[in-house]
Amino acid sequence: MDKDEKKSKKSYLPVRKLLVVGKKDFLISSGSFILVTIISFFFNKMASDPTLNIAMLYTVGAFIASRYTEGYLYGIVYALCAVLSVNFFFTYPFGTLNFSIEGYQVTFLGMLIISVFTSVSSTVLKTQQDLLSKQEKELMEAEKEKMRANLLRAVSHDLRTPLTGIIGNSESILENGEDMDAEERLNIVRTIDSDAKWLLNMVENLLSVTRIDDNNAGVNKNPEIVDEVVSAAVSQFKKRFPGTDIKVSVPEELIMVDMDAMLIEQVLINILHNAKVHSGSVSPLELKVKAENDHVLFSIRDYGRGIDPDRLDSIFDGEGMNRGQAGADGYKGMGIGLSICKTIVLAHGGHIEAKNHEDGAEFIFTLPIDQEEMEHVSEDIDFDN
DSSP states (O other), X not given: OHHHHHHXXXXXXXXXXXXXXXXXXXXXXXXXXXXXXXXXXXXXXHOSSHHHHHHHHHHHHHHHHHHTSSSXXXXXXXXXXXXXXXXXXXXXSTTSOOOOSXXXXXXXXXXXXXXXXXXXXXXXXXXXXHHHHHHHHHHHHHHHHHHHHHHHHHHHHHHHHHHHHHHHHHHHHHHHGGGSOHHXXXXXXXXXXXXXXXXXXXXXXXXXXXXXXXXXXXXXXXXXXXXXXXXXXXXXXXXXXXXXXXXXXXXXXXXXXXXXXXXXXXXXXXXXXXXXXXXXXXXXXXXXXXXXXXXXXXXXXXXXXXXXXXXXXXXXXXXXXXXXXXXXXXXXXXXXXXXXXXXXXXXXXXXXXXXXETTEXXXXXXXXXXXXXXXXHHHHOOXXX
16 A cells, blocks of 8 residues: 555646746746846847847746746746747737748747747756755765764773773772782782773763754864964873874965864874784884865874774774783774764865785874965964064
8 A cells, every 4th residue: 555655646646746836936037038038129129130048048047947946837838938939029029929931930839848848947947956966965864873882882892891890800909909919009000091082082982972953963173373272282192102203294274174173183192092002013103294285184103003994984984993912901992083083084075094005004194275265364373473
């Protein structure tokens, strides 16, 4: 029964398209018809052979009326009115409707067919564009749902495990603290401290996601100076890892990018944090920034063990790193942090990827540059002060 109803609704779709009526559509189509008619009077007086020009004008008007109105009705009515207008105003004998003159029938019929065909074609094109737009929105929603599911999966792993460790170690001290020596208790407290800091990092990431508009996956962007954002991110990172050496390279020229500065700082901190924790190397990290045509590129390199090639395509899907490292920190996967990085970068209209180089791993993300905005802001800055 449901299938029959769907077929019935589908079969009546052209009828509904034909009968769509609206005040706005009437104003658009009638306004277009009046404007074309006025211009046609101008051509009728100025051109030596105005008939072809006038017919072309009414055909363009038919396209406009069909493109910016709903359904087929206004385009078809416009086509009929156009033929009548050409016959009445611009065909001898003027001021009368006369389709009996030899040869006029073919001319008017051809004009009517062309106008109706233009009207229907433009309406179909608009319908297809609307359908494509709807499908694109559905794909975006599906991508958002996938990212949300990956994020929840990462949260369930990356938060549950350190919490379990904190609870277990706390219970050990409470139950057996008197039997432990000072060194054993200190080691357990250090483990609790490490787990607590890891949880704090995860909470900061989750709070970052709340800054993204859930309705359109957008962010509140303002023009920001890139090297200031990089400097703030590196400063925050070094507070957590005071002994870490980072080589930072930014262009000498001013680069302005529309961004949410706090979110991009979080992206940089996440990638630097993961490079420090998972690279297995004490070599300095490298953070490079450069402008390329219509975007600015951020590159973070480490000189460690690299990334499992099988994980490169899914590393931002919230499934963790799984480099195979053992030990107490083995659970501290990259899932939630990198999943949030991807969410933030995509919300800014950028791109993010991970790859291996000869001596380690490299993470690259880009943000679009508004050249006009950058030039405008640069003019307003007094570099002499």
